[in-house]
Amino acid sequence: MLSLTIDGNKVEAEAGWSLLDTARQNGIEIPTLCYHEAVEPFGACRLCVVELRQGNNSRLVASCVYPAEQGLDVYTASEKVNNVRRWILEMLLSECPASSEIREMAAQYGVQTTRFEISDPEQECILCGLCVRACAQVVGANAISTVGRGAQKEIGSPYLTPGDDCVACGTCVTVCPTGAMSARFERVRGVPSVVMARSVKR
Amino acid sequence: MQATAKDTAELRLGSLEELEKLRGELRAAEDPNHTRIIVCHGTGCIANGSAGVTEALKAALAAAGEDIAVMPGIKTTGCHGFCSRGPLVIIKPKNIFYQQVKPGDAEEIVQKTIKAGEMVESLLYEHPQTGEKIETTEDIPFYAGQQRVVLANIGQIDPTKIDDALRAGAYAGAAKALTNMEPKQVIEAVINSGLRGRGGAGFPTGIKWNLAAKHEGGQKYVLCNADEGDPGAFMDRSVMEGDPHAVVEGMIIGGYAIGADTGYVYVRAEYPLAIKHLEKALRDARAYGLLGENILGSGFNFDIRINRGAGAFVCGEETALMRSVEGKVGEPVPRPPYPSDKGLFGKPSVLNNVETWANVSRILDKGADWFAGLGTEKSKGTKVFALVGKVNNVGLVEVPMGIKLREIVMEIGGGVPGSDHFKAVQTGGPSGGCLPWQDADLPVDFDSLIAAGSMMGSGGMIVMDDRDCMVDVAKYFLGFLEEESCGKCFPCRLGVPRLRETLNRFSKGQGTVEDIDDLYSLAEAIKAGSLCALGGTAPNAVLSTLRYFRDEYETHILEHRCPAGVCKDLITYSIDPEVCTGCRACARACPQNAITGEKKKPHTIDESLCIRCGMCFESCKFGAVQVQ
Structure with missing residues (x-):
């Protein structure tokens, strides 16, 4: 067992646990959006950042991917941490204003409104990529991926046309933290019969 | 000429002795006093027409052939660095330096300089302050202030000829490492040299190698980051174009040190000449047995592959670069695990940038102590910078670490056109920052730059003047x-x-x-x-x-004002009627037809039509157009 400190309290962790695992096993809440137990951690949404302090040095790491190490001094809700969370949530409020989940989470951090311009009031997708990873790692279908780069990034099937690789299992819809995938599902799935025939042959 | 399988077997060097014997023969075959004409074929000079200059010189020499006792050879080389003065022609052994040479100058060069030993005055470099004509490379301030370690061979050798590189000392460091040193000793040498990564962050190279070397046995990789993407930066491109063997040699040494048998060069597809020269260097090195199995009889196997990047800046980030080589989307992944533990294809990997690898070759050749003697206490060696922007001498410079910003810009760079100071110098590419004139005496090294809020980065240096906002x-x-x-x-x-x-x-x-x-x-x-x-x-x-x-x-x-006169919404252009001569230059330049006025009478700008493009300002020879 590894011994470390979270928010001033001594906690224990098993080798191989992440800081997020360790915190949750010890009843300490850390917010996440792109994390799901069913898939590999990704470290994209950065809401799960925690502060590591060592002497006068301090840095933020994503707790979902950072391994628990002996002697770490971890802070899950310091000002530095909350500054990152508040800004991300405020920016998400303008990016995906239609998501009630984001609004609730933002409110928990005292963020009620956004100073930034809203370009698409209907948008719910936060581009966390959970749907893509679930489709690849849980289903093995690899029917969807992120398309484009940076600000142009979106979720879609190849060439943004419905594809037969999708087995219409709905896993992506289930793991989606904001419900955005249900609106995209019809644009992703192709003709299930082709997929059925293929899986029978196998 | 393509080497056949039989040739290859004959060319193969089986030991250190065979390599040094060949090197000795190559050097003996060249008379140092023999006249040679060197034409810069770096990308900048080619763009300015240096290929035509080479052809014209060849023709002029052939035409004059009968009269010349020993026909001078023409050598095309990589970038000499003085890009704003290209095409450059240098005549050895005297190092006569001709700049901005045009094909039409070839005849005069041959007749005057080659045959009669006289200078072609009009092609000589003129000192920007004194106006004095300078004859040789060494006396030009742009070169005199530099210390060339990485760029030492660039501009001297033909990058497409391995024999030329060998004559200049290529593969001596790798041969020494492979035949006389244990991998551990190689890493020790790199640690002792104090070399820090030239790609941006300045992590100690030897320490990085050690982290990968401690995984005993199994597949490992070395990689070269040649995904140079900073706006205005071309250090790595010039090294690959001008001395590709230095990079290949560095990677052989790195591979040997950490126990990797495969190297990857990740180079932007936008660098076709660099790729061409690297590919040639790899083919030649294989033919000589400097890559492949049992290199120089040492029992060490190593080869290098080239991966072309599709121009994503983020693929210069090490984890994203490795994903891209793997054929995946070029996105960074969180560390740990660090690439030295789990890198390319999940195997221990070391990634260094082009300039770092070239430095490794020199360190193994000349020794860690020699390298540690260059630069400052915590930043050893030299650094190559791409000096661009509002500076008289645009080009590639290599200077010892710790040199003052002022020396680079005002002395080597020849100062800022029309000003005795710079407003700011941007270092470190998009990740870096702007340093003000007050910091002109800042020593340029890894730690001082970070303390000043910028960074070394890979070596972009953009000079800005009072017209930059x-x-x-x-x-x-x-x-x-x-x-x-x-x-x-x-x-x-x-x-x-x-x-x-x-x-x-x-x-x-x-x-x-x-x-x-x-x-x-x-x-x-x-x-x-x-x-x-x-x-x-x-x-x-x-x-x-x-x-x-x-x-x-x-x-x-x-105040809703842009002091530099750049931000379009905050500036207005006007014409000073006292100064305006009515030459119509601004009116012709204006794309909006916003400028009216009779010939030889003061002109005026119609505010409502003006799009603030600044064409009038640029075109006025009398300083009559004002921006506020």
Whole structure:
């Protein structure tokens, strides 16, 4: 067992646990959006950042991917941490204003409104990529991926046309933290019969 | 000439002795006093027509052939660095330096210099301050202030000929390492040299190698980061184009040190000449047995593959680069695990940039102590910079670490056109920052630059004068990073555009001083929260300009004025009727037909039509067009 400190309290962790695992096993809440137990951690949404302090040095790491190490001094809700969370949530409020989940989470951090311009009031997708990873790692279908780069990034099937690789299992819809995938599902799935025939042959 | 299988077997060097014997023969075959004409074929000079100059010189020599006792050879080389003066022609052994040579000058060069030993005055470099004509390379301030380690062979050798590289000493360091040193000793030498990575962060190279070497046995990789993408930077391109064997040799040494049998060079597809020269270097090195199985009879096997990058800036980030080589989407992944433990294809890997690998070759050849004697206590060796912007001598310079910013820009760079100072120098590419004239005496080394709010980066150095607006500069770099952000992590994808939008408002004279405080807070969140260094350093452009030029930001916000005369919404162009001669140059240049006036009478600009493009300002020879 590894011994470390979270928010001033001594906690224990098993080798191989992440800081997020360790915190949750010890009843300490850390917010996440792109994390799901069913898939590999990704470290994209950065809401799960925690502060590591060592002497006068301090840095933020994503707790979902950072391994628990002996002697770490971890802070899950310091000002530095909350500054990152508040800004991300405020920016998400303008990016995906239609998501009630984001609004609730933002409110928990005292963020009620956004100073930034809203370009698409209907948008719910936060581009966390959970749907893509679930489709690849849980289903093995690899029917969807992120398309484009940076600000142009979106979720879609190849060439943004419905594809037969999708087995219409709905896993992506289930793991989606904001419900955005249900609106995209019809644009992703192709003709299930082709997929059925293929899986029978196998 | 393509070597056949039989030739290859004959060319193969089986031992250190065979390599040194060949080198000795190559050197003996060349008379150092023999006249040779060197034509720079770096990308800059080629763009300026150096290929035509070479052809014209060949023709002129052939025509004059009968009269010349020993026909001089013409050698095409990589970049000499003095790109703003190209095409460059240098005549050995006297090192006579001709600049801005045109094909039409060839006849005169042959008749006067080659045959009669006289100078062609019109082609000589003129000292920008004294006006004195300078005859040889060594006396030109641009070269005299430099210390060339990485660039030592560039401009001297033909990069497409391995024999030329061998004559200059190529593969001596690798041969020494492979035949006389244990891998551990090689790593020790690199640690003792104090070499720090030239790609940006300045991590000690030997320590990085040690982390990968400690995994005993199994597949490992070395990689060369040649995904140079900083705007205005061309250090690595010039090294690959001008001395590709230095990179190949460095990677052989690295592979031997950590126990890797395969190397990858990840090079931008936008660098076709670099790729061509690297491919030739790899073919030749294989033919000589310097790559492949049992190199120089040492029992060490190693080969290198080239991967072309598709021009994504983020693929210069080490984890993203490795994903791209693997054929996956070029997005960074969190560390740990570090690449030295789990890198390319999940195997221990070492990634260094082009200049670092070239330095490794020199260190093994000349010794760690020699290298440790160059530079400062914590930043050893030299650094290559691409000196661009508002500076007289645009080009590639290599200087010892710790040199003052002033020396680089004002002496080697020949100063700022029309000014006795620079307003700012941007170092470190988009991740770096702007240093003001007050910092002119700052020593240029890894730690001083970081303390001043910028960074070494890979070596871009953009000089700016009073006509450059710092808000606009910060906006440009943020716009670049917004384009190049992979979009994986939220702080970078969402935050960088928001920073830029705030600056956009400032450049329109909107916003409040409180917005500046918010900028700091958001910048802090992006720096601390981003996944990789692209996001982690993205706010530097804003933070460093705010640090040194906050008054300029405030002038935009409070006085709705752009002191540099750049931000279009805050400036007006007008014509001073006292100065205007009515030459019509501005009226012809104006794309909007906004300028009217009779010939030889003062002109006026119609505000409602003006799009503030500045064409009139640029075209006026009398300084009559004013910007406010």
